[in-house]
Amino acid sequence: MEKHTSIKFLILIGLLICACFLSLFYGGSETISFSDLSSNNFIFWHIRFPKTITAIIAGCTLAVSGLILQIIFRNPLAGPYVLGISSGASLMVAISILAGSTLHLFSDFFIGKTFIVLSAIAGSFLITFLILAVSKKVNSNIVLLLIGLMLSQICGAIQTALEYFSDANSLKSFVIWGMGSLANTTNFDLLIYLPTALVTLLIILFFIKPLNALLLGENYAQNVGINFNSSRFYLILISSVLTGLTTAFCGPIAFIGTAVPILSRMVFKSSKQHLHVASCLLIGSIILLLSDALANSAINNISLPINMITTFIGAPLVIYLMFKNKTW
Amino acid sequence: MDKKERILLKDTALGYKKNGQIIPVLKNVNLSFYEGDFIGIVGINGVGKSTLLKSLCGLLPVLQGEIFIDQYPVSAFLLNELAKKIAIVLTEKIGGFNLTAYDVVAAGQMPYTNSFNRLEKENINIIDQAIKACGISQHQHKLLNELSDGLFQKTIIAKALAQQTPIMLLDEPSAFLDYASKHDLFILLKKLADEERKCVLVSSHDLDLLLKYCSKLLVISNISTALISVSEAKTNKAFLEIGGGFI
Known part of the structure; x- marks a missing residue:
């Protein structure tokens, strides 16, 4: 058992290195080779590098956020995108961009970004609690997903209404951002994005035991000494920070949060959550890096929206699981 | 020989909160359970057997009075310490x-x-x-x-x-077991009570098993909650009523 686990992790780490390489050197309209790195210095350090790092952070944060949500809702199909949490974050970003430009918050880069990030986190937090309140009334995993879908539609509708009030310039960036993209993050953005993501991911280490206990349900978790309500609250907070953060920088990215934990449980037949947190970090990064490379190289000179690729990976997986009615 | 008191219920009202409303199920309960006790809890469906068990381990709030575990109120325990005192087996599926x-x-x-x-x-x-x-x-x-x-x-x-708790609570543990496994289970629980001096409380509708293995019976009816010895059972009106004339 132990031996297989470490072999699988080694393979994943190998895949991650390959995916990084692909994304750095082939992840755009121009193929960069080692020999002419100097002539493509600017493209490499200001376009490819931040995009690759962004793909890794977004993959890690969304996957772990999905893992937490699946455990909190004890629903193997849950995730920030399918429950409408990403849309809640998006809506708050849209509102904050509008409010921010009227309040002239964006003259300072860091204040402006921080404002957007905090709004996105607040948006995810609110939707997660709304879904949590609803989940107590329904006992079907699928119905919960439908409610998430409706919430996401409502947020989307409000966002569309808001777009009417924005000028042409911000409308364009709105729409592009709303399609989800890893390419809009600059090295300056990474100064906020990377450390916040790292710290939040590190905090999860202190919640490994509650995560394992929560699998047993409220009563048994409590009976083995875990404070169910407070653990759940902090885990929702962590998950919201992860989703909100990534949505603020990359827009709503589809299905990574749902698909990666499912894949992780397929690869590692274990219920130990420290293992799944680690493998979600790896698998999430790999999938998003590969999706990005694919989006940029599938058709010459055109980069496809990243959500198109991730949806093609995630949606069939969700449908498959619904059909099999398996509880991974 | 002095037996150590494990659980004490003092003028307690037990129940649950639903939509902000307090719904009491059991009122004025005064009971003591000791180490080595193997208590069978009997009562018709919905009379409050699960409520009692869940309240004892802090899963439901005590509405009135106080429950003491090893002399300390349940509410005073850190969850992790309570987890070392009481283990519960519920009917829910995971x-x-x-x-x-x-x-x-x-x-x-x-x-x-x-x-x-x-x-x-x-x-x-x-x-x-x-x-x-x-x-x-x-x-x-x-x-x-x-x-x-x-x-x-x-x-x-x-x-x-x-x-590894001195107290074990089991809510209808025999419900899904086959005949032989039911007996195996009750023999195991009796052994834990007799040899390891655990205080075991088990709710069940298998009255014949309770009569055969338990040391005492807690008979819960809508009117009263009474702890009786097994030998009294055959003459206890509430118990016979629960048996529906088939005992």
Whole structure:
């Protein structure tokens, strides 16, 4: 058992290195080779590098956020995108961009970004609690997903209404951002994005035991000494920070949060959550890096929206699981 | 011989809160349970057997009065300390997420592990013993979803055993078991009460089993909650009523 686990992790780490390489050197309209790195210095350090790092952070944060949500809702199909949490974050970003430009918050880069990030986190937090309140009334995993879908539609509708009030310039960036993209993050953005993501991911280490206990349900978790309500609250907070953060920088990215934990449980037949947190970090990064490379190289000179690729990976997986009615 | 008092209920009202409303189920309960007690809890459906068991381990709030565990009020315990005093077996089903029988039994040792839930050698020994005592050794690596109802029940009981508590509460543990397993279970529980001096409270509708193995019966009816000895049962009006004339 132990031996297989470490072999699988080694393979994943190998895949991650390959995916990084692909994304750095082939992840755009121009193929960069080692020999002419100097002539493509600017493209490499200001376009490819931040995009690759962004793909890794977004993959890690969304996957772990999905893992937490699946455990909190004890629903193997849950995730920030399918429950409408990403849309809640998006809506708050849209509102904050509008409010921010009227309040002239964006003259300072860091204040402006921080404002957007905090709004996105607040948006995810609110939707997660709304879904949590609803989940107590329904006992079907699928119905919960439908409610998430409706919430996401409502947020989307409000966002569309808001777009009417924005000028042409911000409308364009709105729409592009709303399609989800890893390419809009600059090295300056990474100064906020990377450390916040790292710290939040590190905090999860202190919640490994509650995560394992929560699998047993409220009563048994409590009976083995875990404070169910407070653990759940902090885990929702962590998950919201992860989703909100990534949505603020990359827009709503589809299905990574749902698909990666499912894949992780397929690869590692274990219920130990420290293992799944680690493998979600790896698998999430790999999938998003590969999706990005694919989006940029599938058709010459055109980069496809990243959500198109991730949806093609995630949606069939969700449908498959619904059909099999398996509880991974 | 002086027996140590494990549980004391003093003028308690028990029940639950629903939509902000307090719904009392049991009122004016005064009871004591001691080490080595093997108590069978009987009563018709909905009379408050589960409510009592859940209140004893802090899963439901005490509405009035106080419950004492080893002389301290339940509400004063840190959750982790309470987890070392009382283990409960409920009727709810759990599963999914690759949870195996072993994982659930291992959860019984959670109150004793560090914050990363690392299992040391002594933790693993205790888990193995609990698995063996409940006779699920061949099934320990199966997924919970693949277990029969009976094996699932035994797994949860093994979890409670692995918790190493002086008090064990079991809510209808015999409901899904076959005839022989029911007897095996009650023999195991009686052994735990007799030899390890645990205080075991078990609710069940298998009245003949309770009469055969328990040391006392807690008869809960809509009018009263009374602790009686097994020999009194045949003349106890409330008990006979629960038996519906078939006892």
